[in-house]
Amino acid sequence: MLLISLRLTIAIIIYFLFFQKNYLNPSGAVPRPLFWFLQKNQNGGLKMKRINLRDYYPFYQSDFFVEVADEIALSLKCFKLSENAYRLRTYRQKAYYSLDRGDGIEQEIVFISLSPQEIYERRVTNHELYTAINSLPEKQAKRVYAHFFLGISKTAIAKADGISESAVRESIERGLKNIEKFLKNFR
Incomplete structure (x- = not known):
C-alpha cells in the first residue's frame, strides 16, 4: 500500500508539472504559463500549503513538514480519503485477506514446510x-x-x-x- 501511495503521489506531481496539455485559458486567446495551476498569492508568491509527510508515508518516524502547492495538497488529501474509503469498504464486506496482502498468509497456506x-x-x-x-x-x-x-x-x-x-x-x-x-x- 505504501508503494502505491508513493507512486500515486509521484504520478500526481508529474501530471501537474509536465503533462497538463491545456496551456490556454478558457477564452483561448492568451497562452497560460507552463505552471498555470500554481496560483500566486497577494504578495506575488505561490499559494502553498504546509503538510506533514508523516501523515501520508508511514515510514517517517517523526514529523516532516514540507510546503507544496494547494492543488498537490488537495490531490494528496483526495487520495487519502479514497484509501480510507477502500479500507472501510473491505471492513464492511469482510474482505480482510487478499492475494496482495503482505503478511505471508497465502504463502503459509500454499507453502508446505519441508522435512x-x-x-x-x-x-x-x-x-x-x-x-x-x-x-x-x-x-x-x-x-x-x-x-x-x-x-x-x-x-x-x-x-x-x-x-x-x-x-x-x-x-x-x-x-x-x-x-x-x-x-x-x-x-
Whole structure:
C-alpha cells in the first residue's frame, strides 16, 4: 500500500508539472504559463500549503513538514480519503485477506514446510544434476544450462553460437541423453 501511495503521489506531481496539455485559458486567446495551476498569492508568491509527510508515508518516524502547492495538497488529501474509503469498504464486506496482502498468509497456506529428509534429498538431487551437467562436453553443457536453467530459447542460443537451430536442438537432446545415462550409472 505504501508503494502505491508513493507512486500515486509521484504520478500526481508529474501530471501537474509536465503533462497538463491545456496551456490556454478558457477564452483561448492568451497562452497560460507552463505552471498555470500554481496560483500566486497577494504578495506575488505561490499559494502553498504546509503538510506533514508523516501523515501520508508511514515510514517517517517523526514529523516532516514540507510546503507544496494547494492543488498537490488537495490531490494528496483526495487520495487519502479514497484509501480510507477502500479500507472501510473491505471492513464492511469482510474482505480482510487478499492475494496482495503482505503478511505471508497465502504463502503459509500454499507453502508446505519441508522435512529435513526432504531438504537433504533435494540437495543431493541438485548435486547429482550439476555433477551430470559438468560431465558433459563443454558446448553441450553450456547449451543445456542456457536453455533449461536460464530460459534462453534455442533460436537465441543458435544465433549466439552462429549455428543453425537444428544443431542446437540436437546438441541439447544429446546432452539430455548423456545426463540420463550418467544419472543411471551414478545411482
